[in-house]
Amino acid sequence: MQAADPINRIKDLLPTPPLSGRVVVVGAGKGAAQMARSLEELWDGPLSGVVVTPYGYECNTKRIDVISAAHPVPDRAGLEAAQRLKATVANLSSEDLVLALICGGGSALLPAPPPGFSLVDEIALNEELLASGAPISAMNLVRKHFSTIKGGRLAALTKARVVSFVVSDIPGDDAALVSSGPTIPSLGIRRDALEIIDRYRLKLPRRMLDFIGTDVADAPQPADATFASHSHHLVSSARISLEAAAEFARASGVRPVVLSDCLEGEARDVGRVHAAIAREIALYDSPFTKPCVLLSGGETTVTLSSRGGKGGRNGEFVLSLALAIDGLDVFALSADTDGIDGSGNNAGAFADGRSVRRFVAHGINGDAALAANNSYSAFSAVGDLFVVGPTGVNVNDFRSILVR
Template sequence: MDDRDFLARLFTAAVKAADPLTGIRRHLPAPPKNGRTVVIGAGKGAAQMAAALESVWDGPLSGVVVTRYGYGCKTRSVEVLEASHPVPDTAGLAGARRLVETISNLSENDLVIALICGGGSALLPSPPAGLTLEDEIAMNEMLLASGAPISAMNVVRKHLSTIKGGRLAAATKARVVSLIVSDIPGDNPAFVASGPTVPDATTRHDALAVLEQYRLSLPDAMIAHLNSAAAEAPKPGDAVFAQHTHFVIGSAGVSLEAAAELARAEGVTPYIISDSVEGESRQVALVLAAISREIAQRDRPFPKPAVVMSGGETTVTIRAKGGKGGRNSEFALAFALAIDGYPISALAADTDGIDGSGVNAGAFADGTTARRLRAAGFDGRKLLDANDSFSAFDAIGDLFSTGPTGTNVNDFRAVLVR
């Protein structure tokens, strides 16, 4: 059995389990008796979710979803708009306005089906009055470089928006059913895409605390807004949400179980550490490398052969300008340096098919990675310090590329010890 082929097939099984069609079919709402059904949505898998809904919906549909450039797909009646991710642009600003316009004149007799998945925060810029798209871009760039976990970033985002934090759902009189593919550790639906249709209990004071904790200096106009009552989002008990429902139809936990089932079928015992790992990518890599070395040397805490899997979303603190690579390739490079010479293989990849802003989903790493880098004239430690993990794996042909997968349940990590 080829180790890389085995790891890649585990990834494929995980992605297949996150196919939105399965969850949409299971949670399909009944059509309204005397009203219209309108679809809205946002995220890197929003177009595929819309196509899946169209394939099982019996009756007329209309609406619009916003996805990342290059992530669109053919749909029959739901319009697909594309915008920038992870840094917002004017197309996203126009897309956010279209979503509000699409549902703002609906009545209590109508039904809105909201298709929400990871990536929606950046794809739906909608700064409050007095703030600009440039302010929101600056905020996103700071958050992405800060090392803050996604849940903390989204607390800030939803209090500096007119669409996030449940505000999109609050813009209509229609009943809203949200179908959500979670990319958030712990699967809190209010944090997926910063919860445009699902409110949560965090406050503007929580957002200010995140800025203080991660020493972020946002534009003065944004700080002034967070210090005003206008920043508060509607809370879960608000009457506007009384007829609304939401369902998490895909998650990292389900995907990891599917990968584990495949591993068992091929004679390798799977061990799922967690589906909600957070923390600095390189530090998470050191922990999993230590566990893997222990398995390789002493058959503990798990006997060989074993595949140790985890999900969640790690973060990268940008330490140098000019480097290229996402959180999964950074994990893989730090992991490779820590298992140099050991009979261990690993794959770290983002289930949406794109790691950070690159063209790869992630990277393979094994006990020969560091040696092969040295042979090619590269210093793996210097590349890691420069946040240039993409260049490391590109140089030795170890990038893992899948293209857009049509779903997003965040990181997938699998470590194989023979």
């Protein structure tokens, strides 16, 4: 988490202040308030602006206003925050400079439905996307075609030069898809959004589908002259955290194996694959010799089979893995680096070769819990939740599996 703190990179990437214009900050995401506070410490000249962050993720700032809103399902506070961000940049001139602080979570925090639609429509879209099992990159591509702020539209509102600092929670680190890219346009077009809607069988109202199929839904493209003077920097990502973890492992005498920083797929399936690799190492010292630690990042998904279960993608990953490593000398942690896994109070969960025995001792059927997407309840009962609270850093999921 220390390695992924964006302040380590932002300080070396700050642009030259304008000669006569203003410097205005806008931002959104789970670490936007912390990024704003860091920027205040680094920037010597005049500075003002506003960022939006989820409830509970706030921190004290002096010159930049922090607005709180709901995540992962939007609320009216987010709607008002989106309007505030648009108003903040709309009247700036070419002499001014906008510093945009963008990190994961901004898609839900910045609801701004198209004309003729309401917050209720955007809530319905988000709820359908969250339950679909679609990867975050696909969800954000759909979102940017049903918005007046995403897909580069916030930056398109201003004549000022925009410099964006991005903390990536997107597998593959496409900066234009982080928070659905309010200040960075992407190449995705509405046809791509419609294909995603069809592929994941999203049940959207006909009028919403009709809108996404029209020209007005198209977001501006990167080649648009509006963005000619704009730039962006990727200041933190999962790769940075994984490399730091790998170095720590080496210093501890354990061989690190970084599987990938951009894993996607159903959480339970990815858990089984990780468990299979760990089992091969534990039993046969192949393809890596013990002791070693498997490290991976990215973002898995959960396709809900029941609305009654409680637990996020990291809990589901760990529960699936726990069932498959029963009896082995293997220890695992999977957690969301922002400190919150799904909508619970935990970042993730721990598991080891004795997890199944602990479940049984507490009357828990692990397979049934997994089938019901109820990982939180299972790990809570045995005391294996990982609870840290909001961290202010969001570089997606972190998975570590130690084989002794």
